[in-house]
Each structure stands twice: as C-alpha cells, then as structure tokens.
Amino acid sequence: MNWFTKTFSSTIGRKVIMSITGLFLCSFLVIHLIGNFQLFKDDGGLAFNVYSEFMGHNPIIRTLEIVLLLGFVFHIYDAFVLTRRNKTARPVEYANTRPSENSTWSSRNMGLLGTVILVFLIIHLYNFFWRARFGDIPADADGVENLYMVVVESFQQWWYVLLYVVAMAALAFHLIHGFQSAFQTLGLTHKKYTPFIQAFGYAFSVLICLGFAIMPLYFFFFF
Amino acid sequence: MAGSNPNAKPMDLTLKVWRQKDRNSPGQMVTYPLKGISPDMSFLEMLDVLNEDLLRKGEEPIAFDHDCREGICGMCSLFINGRAHGPERGTTTCQLHMRHFSHGETITIEPWRAAAFPVHKDLIVDRSAFDRIQQAGGYVSVNTGGVPDANEIPIPKSIADKAFDAATCIGCGACVAACKNASAMLFVSAKVSQLAMLPQGKTERKTRAENMVAQMDIEGFGACTNTGACAAECPVGISLENIAMLNREYMGAKLTSENVAS
Numbered sequence: 070m071n072w073f074t075k076t077f078s079s080t081i082g083r084k085v086i087m088s089i090t091g092l093f094l095c096s097f098l099v100i101h102l103i104g105n106f107q108l109f110k111d112d113g114g115l116a117f118n119v120y121s122e123f124m125g126h127n128p129i130i131r132t133l134e135i136v137l138l139l140g141f142v143f144h145i146y147d148a149f150v151l152t153r154r155n156k157t158a159r160p161v162e163y164a165n166t167r168p169s170e171n172s173t174w175s176s177r178n179m180g181l182l183g184t185v186i187l188v189f190l191i192i193h194l195y196n197f198f199w200r201a202r203f204g205d206i207p208a209d210a211d212g213v214e215n216l217y218m219v220v221v222e223s224f225q226q227w228w229y230v231l232l233y234v235v236a237m238a239a240l241a242f243h244l245i246h247g248f249q250s251a252f253q254t255l256g257l258t259h260k261k262y263t264p265f266i267q268a269f270g271y272a273f274s275v276l277i278c279l280g281f282a283i284m285p286l287y288f289f290f291f292f
Numbered sequence: 293m294a295g296s297n298p299n300a301k302p303m304d305l306t307l308k309v310w311r312q313k314d315r316n317s318p319g320q321m322v323t324y325p326l327k328g329i330s331p332d333m334s335f336l337e338m339l340d341v342l343n344e345d346l347l348r349k350g351e352e353p354i355a356f357d358h359d360c361r362e363g364i365c366g367m368c369s370l371f372i373n374g375r376a377h378g379p380e381r382g383t384t385t386c387q388l389h390m391r392h393f394s395h396g397e398t399i400t401i402e403p404w405r406a407a408a409f410p411v412h413k414d415l416i417v418d419r420s421a422f423d424r425i426q427q428a429g430g431y432v433s434v435n436t437g438g439v440p441d442a443n444e445i446p447i448p449k450s451i452a453d454k455a456f457d458a459a460t461c462i463g464c465g466a467c468v469a470a471c472k473n474a475s476a477m478l479f480v481s482a483k484v485s486q487l488a489m490l491p492q493g494k495t496e497r498k499t500r501a502e503n504m505v506a507q508m509d510i511e512g513f514g515a516c517t518n519t520g521a522c523a524a525e526c527p528v529g530i531s532l533e534n535i536a537m538l539n540r541e542y543m544g545a546k547l548t549s550e551n552v553a554s
Contacts, residue, residue, distance in 0.1 A: 075554050076546040080475075080515035081505055081539055151515045155473035158407050158514030164308070164321055165400040167374035168472060171524035177472050179517060250518040256540030258533055 080154070081254075083147045088251035090144040095248065095273070097137055102280045109287070114217025118209050121216045125201055145187065152180045175242040176250070182243040189236035196223055224288035237282040244274035302328040303395040307342065309354055310402045312411050315418075319411065321400070331391035335378060336361060336368065338390055339401075355414040363387040363527065366462030369469070370415055371402040376466035376525040384464065384527040404465050406474035408511045419465050421511040422479060426463075428507035429500035430483040432492050445491050458486035460528045467522035467530070473514030478522035480508050481538035482530045488541050498545035505542050506554070 076082045104124065107117040124130050168177055175182065200206060201216050209215040223229055248270030252258065257266075305326045312319030326345075329338050336358050343353035359367035368385040372378035378388045393399060401415065409417040461482035468476050484501055487493030493500070516535060523532045 070554065072546065072552050072554060076543075079505060079542075080509055080513075081542045082546070084515055085539070085543060155475075155514035155517075158474035158512060159405050159472075160407050161405050163371060163374065163402055163405055164310075165374040165402070166371075168521065170375060170379075171470055171521040172472075172519035176517060176519040246518070253518050253532065253536050254516070254539055256536045256538075256543065258536040 080151070083151055084254045086143055086147050087151070088254040090140045090147075091247050091251050093140045094137075094144060095244070097140070098277050098281075102277055105281075105284060108217070108220060108284055113210070114215065114221075115209060115211055115213075117217045117220075118211070118213040118215055121201060122213050141190075145183070148180065148183055173246065175246040179243060179246060182239045185239040186236060186243060189232065189239075192232065193236075220284075221288055221292055224285040225292070227289065230285040230289045233285040234282050237278040240281075241274050241278035244277070245271055248274060300331040300391070301395070302330055303390065303393065303397075305329055305338075305393065305396075306398040308398060308400045309415070310411075311354070311414055312403075314413055315410055319414075321402075329390055331389070333390045334361070334386055335370070335372070335388040335390065336386050355412075355416050357416050358386060361386040364462065366464040369404050369417065369464060369466070371404060371469055373400055376404070376469040377464075377527050381524070382527060382529055384462075387527075404469035406465075406468050406513065408474065408476070408513050409465060409468065417465070419463070421513070422463050422465065422476070424511065425476070425480060425504050425507045426483065429496065429503040430487070432487060433496060434492075447490060451489050455486050455489040458482045458489070458530065458534055461486075461526075461530050462528060464527065466525050466527060468513065470521040470525035471514065471516075472519060472521065473517055475516050475522070476508050476511070476513040477516040477535050477538065478526065478530055478532075480504055481534035484541055485534045485537040488537070497541060498549040499551070501538070501541040501545040502549060502551065502554075505538075 070078070077086060104120055105117075107120050108114070110116045197216070197219065200219060201214065206214045206216060206219060209217065224233075249263075249267045252263070252266050307324045307326055308321045309324060310319055311322045324342060326338070326342055329341065333341070336356070339354060339356060346353045357367050357369055359365045361368070363384040363386055366384075368377075370377065370385045372385065372388070377383055377385045378392070380388055380392055403409075403411050403415045404417045404419075406417075408421040409419055412418050459482075461479060463479060465479070467478035468474050471477075484504055487500060488497045518532075518535075520532055523530060
C-alpha cells in the first residue's frame with residue numbers, strides 16, 4: 070500500500086473521512102430543508118413543483134447529486150468497516166458494564182441511529198426521488214410534474230408520517246453527537262471556539278430535524 | 293492507624309470474580325462470600341483478605357496486578373461493578389476504599405476486556421501492546437555529549453503545563469477498558485502530544501505520530517467514536533484535547549512527511 074491508501078485505511082484516516090463526509094451531508098440537509106419549505110407556500114404546490122423540476126434537470130445539480138451519493142457511500146462504507154473493527158476489538162463482553170456513567174447514549178449508538186436513518190433513506194428515495202425521476206407523475210395547472218400531490222398523498226398515511234417522525238428523531242440524536250464529534254476528529258478544538266461549535270451543533274441538530282418533521286405532520290393534520 | 297474510623301462497621305460482601313486458568317482456557321465468573329471487611333481497607337487489601345482465605349482452604353488465590361499501591365505506577369486495573377477502576381472518578385483501584393461500597397453489596401470484578409489485552413490469568417491482562425506502541429515512537433532521541441544547562445531552551449509555562457498534564461498518563465489501560473470500541477486513542481494521544489508540544493520532541497514528531505498510530509492499529513485496538521468514556525474513567529484525568537491533537541499530528545504527518553512508502 071502507498072501512503073495515501075495507508076492513511077485513509079488507518080483508524081484515524083477513516084474517522085477523518087467519516088467527519089468530512091458527515092459535515093458535507095449536514096450541508097445537504099440545510100439545502101434540502103430550505104428548498105422543501107416551499108411545500109408550505111399557499112399556491113397548491115406550483116412553486117414546489119417548479120423547484121423539484123429544476124432540481125431534477127439542472128446539470129450542476131445533477132453533478133452535485135453524484136458528489137452527494139459519494140458522500141453517502143463513503144460515510145456508510147467507513148462506518149461499516151469501523152464498526153466491524155470495533156466489534157472485534159472486544160471479543161469477550163463484560164458481564165457488568167455501566168456505560169451511562171461515562172458517555173451519552175447517542176455517542177454509543179451512532180451505528181444504530183445511522184441504520185435507522187439508512188432504512189428511512191431507502192424508503193424516502195423510493196417514494197419521492199425514484200418516482201420523480203423515473204415514475205409517471207401527472208402534471209399540475211402549469212404543466213409541471215405534480216410532485217406536490219405525491220407529497221400530500223404520502224403524508225395522509227399515518228404509518229408513513231410516523232416513520233418520518235421517528236427517522237427525524239434518530240437523525241437529531243445522530244447529529245447531536247456527530248456534529249461536534251466531527252470537529253474533534255478533524256482536530257479542530259480550541260478553548261474559544263469549541264463551546265460555540267458544541268452549542269451550535271446541538272441547536273443545528275434539533276432545528277433541522279424539527280423542520281423536516283413538521284412537513285409530514287403539517288400535511289397529516291391540516292390536509 | 294491514622295485516619296481509620298473506629299466506629300466503621302465491618303461489611304459482608306458477595307464477590308463475583310472472573311477466574312481463568314491461563315490464556316488458552318475458558319474463564320467464568322465465580323461467586324465468593326466475604327465477611328468482616330473493614331471500610332478502611334483498600335480494594336486490593338480486601339482482595340488480599342479473600343486470597344488468604346482461599347490459601348487456607350487450599351484453593352488457588354485470585355491473580356491480580358498491583359505494584360506501588362499509591363496510585364502512581366499504573367499496574368493495578370480491574371473492571372469493578374461495570375466501571376474501570378471502580379465507581380470513584382479520578383481513582384486507581386489501589387486508591388479505592390471499601391467505604392465506597394455498602395454492607396451486603398454484590399461486587400463484580402472483571403479483567404480489562406480487549407482483543408489487544410489478552411487475559412493472562414484471572415484478572416491479569418497482558419498490556420505489552422502499550423509497550424510496543426511506546427517503542428514505535430514514544431521517546432525522544434538524545435545525542436550523547438555534555439549535559440545541557442537546565443532551562444537552556446525556553447518553554448512557555450502554559451505549554452509546559454499541558455505537556456506535563458499529558459505526561460501524567462500512567463498507562464494503566466483504563467481508557468481501553470472503558471471504551472465501547474476498546475480504543476487506545478487516549479493513551480496514544482497522551483504519549484504523542486506530551487512530546488509533540490515540547491521542543492525536544494518536535495524533531496521526531498512526524499515519524500512518531502505515524503509509527504505509533506500504525507502500531508496502535510496493528511495491535512487491534514478499536515477506533516475512536518469520541519464518546520468521552522476514556523477521559524471520564526481515566527484515573528489521572530487525561531483530557532480529550534489530546535485526542536484532537538493526535539488527530540492533527542497524525543493527519544499533518546501523513547500529508548506532509550517524506551515517507552511515501554507507508
């Protein structure tokens with residue numbers, strides 16, 4: 070192995086990949102949330118449909134889509150490799166262990182939370198992304214594919230709304246640990262800035278996930 | 293004895309202790325009732341009492357690591373009631389006293405659990421993986437010659453303090469034992485940053501970070517998840533800041549050193 074592959078297959082190198090891709094995926098969440106806020110516009114979904122049409126056809130967005138996919142792939146792959154390594158690092162478990170005395174629940178269950186998010190992601194992509202890109206969706210009043218209707222109809226089903234709310238709760242806990250943890254892994258700690266990063270990360274995690282969770286609840290209860 | 297409490301009532305305890313004949317034998321938890329333990333005893337003295345009982349009965353005494361019994365050597369270990377070095381923070385097992393337990397309590401005692409720390413016998417684990425990591429770069433090479441004057445190299449007090457804080461690591465392995473991933477990052481980070489901060493250590497900082505992390509990975513320790521369990525259970529309070537510094541040192545070294553082969 071040369072130095073490059075050696076670096077990024079070391080435990081620290083893989084963690085650095087986890088942190089960079091994790092923060093990149095956080096930036097995606099911001100864009101995704103801001104765009105989706107158009108669902109609340111009182112125009113029967115016309116603006117949202119134009120926006121989703123743009124997201125599906127703009128060449129820059131389509132290129133970034135591939136970068137985004139790679140971000141997910143590396144994040145999930147390294148999580149898988151590291152989790153497997155971590156399991157083999159302790160072949161015999163303790164008979165009695167009290168981890169809650171020394172660490173938070175979310176910091177110890179990033180893999181579990183990530184798996185919940187992955188399952189959600191697959192269902193979410195199938196329902197919206199897949200149908201928007203490859204499905205046959207009828208046009209709205211302006212002749213644009215009416216993805217808005219798909220959203221409204223999806224969120225009439227209680228189990229679908231529940232899935233979204235549970236997944237967003239999992240994402241919130243994943244981010245509460247993950248956001249500040251990424252900075253620690255990148256070595257970006259400082260007496261002046263670390264308290265801000267931790268507070269910002271907490272607020273970011275809660276607000277972003279709350280923003281996403283409001284959408285299915287809004288359409289379930291007010292439509 | 294000075295400091296002892298004449299009113300302290302002796303305690304009866306039930307111990308559940310990991311017993312394992314040798315590295316290749318399977319082990320199991322064995323229950324031992326124990327009567328009349330003074331709250332003034334240290335945890336290891338309590339085990340000494342049990343071992344004398346076992347010797348009198350002609351049974352094999354429980355093997356456990358210990359040396360100075362003053363909390364400075366890093367030899368004692370033990371995972372007590374689900375915690376590395378027991379329930380008290382900032383305490384090694386030898387400095388843990390029985391007054392922190394109560395009459396009638398059941399206490400579980402297990403060895404450090406990690407693939408890199410195989411059990412030798414009972415509660416003793418082989419921590420030579422730490423020695424091999426140290427040998428990979430946890431030192432400063434010094435040329436022979438005249439003894440340099442003290443304080444010849446100026447070092448700011450704040451840096452000296454931070455380096456000293458990292459240097460207080462006694463290498464007991466509680467960080468590995470407490471970590472859900474059995475990661476040695478806190479230990480390695482203390483050793484790397486202690487030397488990287490000082491001028492004498494800066495000359496070898498790149499090869500040190502590269503080689504010590506490589507050895508850490510070879511030994512089979514897990515990766516860091518930043519849970520903070522290690523620092524919370526560390527008997528000498530090594531800070532998580534050291535892990536951030538190790539991450540900086542390692543990536544900086546990997547990206548800028550002349551070493552292209554590995």
